[in-house]
Amino acid sequence: MTVDPRLTLAITGASGMPYALTLLGALLEREQEVLLLVSDAAREVLRLEMDFELPADSDAAAQAWRARCGSTKGILRVLGKHEWTAAPASGSGAPRRMVICPCSMGTLAAIAAGLSNNLIERAADVVLKEGHRLILLPREMPFSALHLNNMARLARLGATVMPPCPAFYQQPQSLQDLVDFVVDRVLAQLDLPGLLPGWGRDSPQHPTPA
Numbered sequence: 080m081t082v083d084p085r086l087t088l089a090i091t092g093a094s095g096m097p098y099a100l101t102l103l104g105a106l107l108e109r110e111q112e113v114l115l116l117v118s119d120a121a122r123e124v125l126r127l128e129m130d131f132e133l134p135a136d137s138d139a140a141a142q143a144w145r146a147r148c149g150s151t152k153g154i155l156r157v158l159g160k161h162e163w164t165a166a167p168a169s170g171s172g173a174p175r176r177m178v179i180c181p182c183s184m185g186t187l188a189a190i191a192a193g194l195s196n197n198l199i200e201r202a203a204d205v206v207l208k209e210g211h212r213l214i215l216l217p218r219e220m221p222f223s224a225l226h227l228n229n230m231a232r233l234a235r236l237g238a239t240v241m242p243p244c245p246a247f248y249q250q251p252q253s254l255q256d257l258v259d260f261v262v263d264r265v266l267a268q269l270d271l272p273g274l275l276p277g278w279g280r281d282s283p284q285h286p287t288p289a
């Protein structure tokens with residue numbers, strides 16, 4: 080079977096927009112076709128965290144994303160939240176991989192309850208019902224029992240739940256190093272080339288023999 084180069088990336092209104100931007104750039108650099116969904120709350124958080132005012136028009140938004148993440152590769156399609164005829168809304172047309180980065184507790188709860196009230200929730204519902212790949216990066220601190228229950232529920236349904244928790248054993252020198260660590264783990268889940276050397280293979284502590 081041919082590998083589907085398409086992937087749905089949803090950005091919701093949790094803190095962590097640098098993760099989203101770095102992930103989008105890495106996916107495009109790896110020649111992926113990204114179907115991008117951005118919630119209204121995410122637009123607000125993008126403005127606050129990145130001084131990034133996302134245009135309302137889809138083509139202009141795609142251009143703005145490319146300018147911000149500095150990639151001219153891959154394919155980027157920006158979809159509206161009520162584009163019910165778009166591929167991710169249908170079991171027969173949806174990409175087999177979906178990442179929600181960052182994932183708000185609101186979107187997490189809506190997916191766990193199967194609400195499908197916007198294209199992000201519907202796309203996640205479709206990926207789950209089809210038994211395809213759903214990767215969530217939920218962000219909140221602390222998590223309530225409700226949040227944890229929703230995560231456990233989705234994990235039991237086959238979703239990969241990976242809160243963005245950077246590690247420090249690579250000795251990060253900058254904020255971008257911490258961001259890269261998280262994005263590297265997401266790329267690994269997608270079987271795509273990562274951003275960092277693999278631990279125990281060619282890390283500074285375990286250099287690859289010359």
Ligand SMILES: Cc1cc2nc3c(=O)[nH]c(=O)nc-3n(C[C@H](O)[C@H](O)[C@H](O)COP(=O)(O)O)c2cc1C
Nearest residue numbers: 091092093094118120121124183184185186218219
């Ligand atoms: C600056 C800012 C940061 C936020 N951070 C978080 C967060 O880390 N986690 C979270 O669940 N919600 C966070 N929120 C609240 C969500 O944006 C809000 O619950 C929203 O309804 C989520 O909608 P969405 O899931 O459609 O994106 C934040 C809001 C703002 C304005």
